[in-house]
Amino acid sequence: MSRIHPISPENAQGKSAELFAAVKSKLGMVPNMMRAIGNSPAVLGAYLQFSGGLASGTLSNQQRELIALTVGEANRCDYCLAAHSALGQMAGLDADQIRDARHGSAVDAKSDALIRFARKLVDERGHVSGDDLQELRGHGFTEGEIAEVVANVALNLFTNYFNHVADPDIDFPKADPLACRVA
Helix, strand or coil: CCCCCCCCCCCCCHHHHHHHHHHHHHHCCCCHHHHHHCCCHHHHHHHHHHHHHHHCCCCCHHHHHHHHHHHHHHCCCHHHHHHHHHHHHHCCCCHHHHHHHHHCCCCCHHHHHHHHHHHHHHHCCCCCCHHHHHHHHHCCCCHHHHHHHHHHHHHHHHHHHHHHHHCCCCCCCCCCCCCCCCC
């Protein structure tokens, strides 16, 4: 049961009601995480602006979902793993790609470099080396895309941590457990 009371979109007022309506028009629903975040219209608005801004960046939807799955697994966020497994499928990721991202790897070299860098950002709290950056550049990532990777990791850290605090009911199909959970 959620530890932060989720606001029902039907009972929302003011700015939260406006934001919920925008979310519902885009997703067809207002996820429980956003209902809990909606207790603060400022936080919900900031989250939606950050997420929307990154969606208009250079990284593809699939790449953003790979990052979300990697970060969600690193932080053991069951809500985010459920949501991004579903969203990843909608973005065109197959079950193997979703599983591999959660394990911190990918079959193709560019996605593997992306996932390993995202995981290193989480594990090392942003303290990556010049060699780590050079590896991304060697796989064709631009300076702007590297900035977007960092921003996507930060966005997902926020949602992971928020979900740990709020513990919203999972309203997406639960993610399959990994045979061996990544530490």
